[in-house]
Amino acid sequence: MDSYKKSKRNSVVCWIIAFAFAVFYLVVSFLPFVFMVLNSFKEKFEMLTKAVFSLPDSLNFANYREVLTGGFGRYFFNSVIVLAISLTVLLFIAACASYPLARFRFKLANPIYAGIVACMSIPVHITLIPVFKMAKYTGLYDRIWALIGPYIAFAVPISVFILTSFMKEIPREIEESAEIDGCGKIQMFFSMILPLAKPGLATLAIYNGVNMWNEFSFAYTLTQSSANRTLPLAIWEFQGQYSMNTPMIMAVLTLTLLPMIVMFLIFQDKLVKGMTAGAVKG
Numbered sequence: 718m719d720s721y722k723k724s725k726r727n728s729v730v731c732w733i734i735a736f737a738f739a740v741f742y743l744v745v746s747f748l749p750f751v752f753m754v755l756n757s758f759k760e761k762f763e764m765l766t767k768a769v770f771s772l773p774d775s776l777n778f779a780n781y782r783e784v785l786t787g788g789f790g791r792y793f794f795n796s797v798i799v800l801a802i803s804l805t806v807l808l809f810i811a812a813c814a815s816y817p818l819a820r821f822r823f824k825l826a827n828p829i830y831a832g833i834v835a836c837m838s839i840p841v842h843i844t845l846i847p848v849f850k851m852a853k854y855t856g857l858y859d860r861i862w863a864l865i866g867p868y869i870a871f872a873v874p875i876s877v878f879i880l881t882s883f884m885k886e887i888p889r890e891i892e893e894s895a896e897i898d899g900c901g902k903i904q905m906f907f908s909m910i911l912p913l914a915k916p917g918l919a920t921l922a923i924y925n926g927v928n929m930w931n932e933f934s935f936a937y938t939l940t941q942s943s944a945n946r947t948l949p950l951a952i953w954e955f956q957g958q959y960s961m962n963t964p965m966i967m968a969v970l971t972l973t974l975l976p977m978i979v980m981f982l983i984f985q986d987k988l989v990k991g992m993t994a995g996a997v998k999g
Contacts, residue, residue: 753974757781757967764963780968784955789972791944792951795861797976799947800929803868807925808918810869811876816906818877819884820892830881836874844871845938852939863939864947868932872925879924883917884910919984927977948973 756764757780758773817823818830848867849858857863887910895905911918933949940946943954955969 750974753967753970756964757971759964761962761964777964780965781972784965784968784972787955788943789951789955789969792946792948793972795945796930796947799861799864799868800926803865803872803929804922804926806865807869807872807876808921810873811880811921812906812911812914812918814873814877815880815884816910819881820887820889820910830877833874833877837878839871841871841934845934848935849938858939859941859945861940861945861947864932864935867935867939868929872928876921876925879921880914880917883920884914887913923981923984926980930977 752769755770755773758775758777759767760774760777763774814833818826844867852858852863891909891913892905895909900908931949932947933953936947936950937953940950946954952966952969952973955966
């Protein structure tokens with residue numbers, strides 16, 4: 718009885734500590750967002766004369782109107798096009814590569830998988846010059862299409878690594894039953910494996926989507942004109958244009974963040990399933 722009470726007391730203490738850390742992490746993560754949104758509605762000098770977390774005197778939408786009429790839509794459209802194409806191609810390539818590595822048995826499976834995982838250690842910045850020369854040689858420099866290839870290439874290793882582990886958890890009895898019914902490998906991939914791998918694909922979509930949406934190095938290296946630049950460069954250019962107008966910069970950051978919040982809200986249930994897949998077996 719005493720050991721039961723002691724175990725229960727230790728469990729309660731652990732839950733309290735975990736809850737305290739969760740609340741602390743929530744506050745640390747949420748405060749910058751509150752700071753950004755509150756100050757985006759303030760006047761130019763209002764932020765300098767009042768506390769940074771104070772409510773604005775009035776909801777000043779002039780910052781948002783000026784940002785939206787200042788070319789923000791062009792940057793946003795470029796980011797959406799690059800993200801949509803890159804993610805679609807990436808998820809398809811990762812799924813096609815992960816399926817044989819996870820479900821087939823052949824001699825080169827482990828070396829190929831190890832080679833793909835080893836590519837995760839390649840620093841992005843050492844490839845900027847070679848990729849820049851390739852873009853110039855192929856005529857893609859200063860076009861949004863030049864960003865799609867590097868975005869996909871550098872996201873493939875981590876995507877295959879995650880999706881292969883996810884597909885290995887799919888019960889093999891499903892495939893065996895389908896093979897008895899005459900289902901081929903290609904048909905099985907599209908009709909069974911891909912639907913079952915939706916949580917893993919959603920996890921990859923959010924993880925890689927955030928990275929591609931916020932990517933700066935390749936966007937800065939491979940594009941030059943404002944007509945072909947993406948949102949991270951819009952923030953950089955707006956910061957140079959409105960360096961003394963902090964509320965305007967906060968408005969740009971808020972508008973840039975909103976699509977990722979919407980994307981997370983849409984896929985959050987599949988994200989949780991993807992992250993916890995394989996954690997419980999039975």
